Each structure stands twice: as C-alpha cells, then as structure tokens.
Amino acid sequence: MKFGDRIKERRTAQKMTLEQLAQATDSSKSYIWELENKNPPRPSAEKLSAIAKALDVTVDYLFGRDEQTLEQAEDKAFYRSYSGLPPETRRQLREMAKILGTKKPE
Template identity: 65%
Template sequence: MAAPFGDRIRELRKKKGMTLDQLATATDSSKSYIWELENKDPPRPSAEKIAKIAAALDVTGDYLMGVDDGNLQAAEDKAFFRKYSQMSPEARARLRRLAKALDEDD
C-alpha cells in the first residue's frame, strides 16, 4: 500500500535533513501549510505546490501523489533528469564527463 501524500513529504523532508521551515522557504509556502500537508487528511495542495515540493525534495509529483509505482529511486532519477534537461549545454557536458569518470572507477 502506497504511503499517503503527507507521509511521503515528511519522510523525504527528514531524509534530506530539512525542517518544516526550510521546506516552506524552498517552496514559497508557510511552515503551517507544510505541516497541514503532512498531517491533514486529505491534503488539498495545488498542482503548482505539488511541483514545487517535488522539486525541493528531488522527486516527481507523481511519486508524492502515489500515482506511479512508488519506487523512490525511479522518482529521484526522473527528477534528476528533469534538472539535467534544464542545464546549460556546458553543464550537461561537465556532468557527462563526471559520470564517465565515476563509471571508469568501478
């Protein structure tokens, strides 16, 4: 059974070592709003807030909402690729070189 939306936010926030205040600041929200999302049933966030929270927690909105298969690693990979796609060509080239170097160490 997939974790409820609020549980996923709380779990990811704590995993990243973020406080309610820090997540609120990162998502242009108030501390009390983030607390409500974590603790109210059912939460009623807007699509914009879901996207901001997902970006701050380095996952997808689908993962937060329990729409996908619940695989955290896949959600983190999708979020990483989304950030990668928005990087400058130079930054993407540096990251590819770094990945290649890391792969050669294995």
C-alpha cells in the same frame, strides 16, 4: 503510504525542517504541516511541483500514483534539473559520468 507521509519522510531524510521546506516552496510552515498531517490534502499544482522539486522527487512519487521507487523518482528529478542546465555543463556532467562509470569499486 499516504501523500503527507511521503512528504514528511523525504523532508526528514533530507534533514529539512518544516520551516526550510516552507521557505523553499514559498509556503507557510502551517501549510506544509497541514499537507503532512491532514487528509485529504488539496495542494495546488504549483505547490505540488515546488514541493517535489525541493524534495528531489516527482509529483507522481509523492502521490504514489505509480509504482515508482524512491530511486526512480530521484533519477527523474535529477534529469529534470539536468535538462535545465546550460549545454556545456551537461557535457561536463556526461564526461564525469563516463569517468565514474569506468572506476572500479573499492
């Protein structure tokens, strides 16, 4: 899958419009459209990082440079967000994860 296809797939899966992704990444709607539809795209590192963050994946996932699954990319993006949280919030999330991990499936 190409870079632009991955952006579009993630954007539509999250029910984001071109305009919403553009706003989230401080880009123009036409710029996002070009990334999704032109080949080869030439985004800056700053824009790549912003797009990956807005779509809750990694830059590597968008480029398909490794064999990273979508789930693995989402986990890495979550950890990136988690790492930036205050210590008390991280502690609370760890406690919640323990509780959820011991819950029996219905």
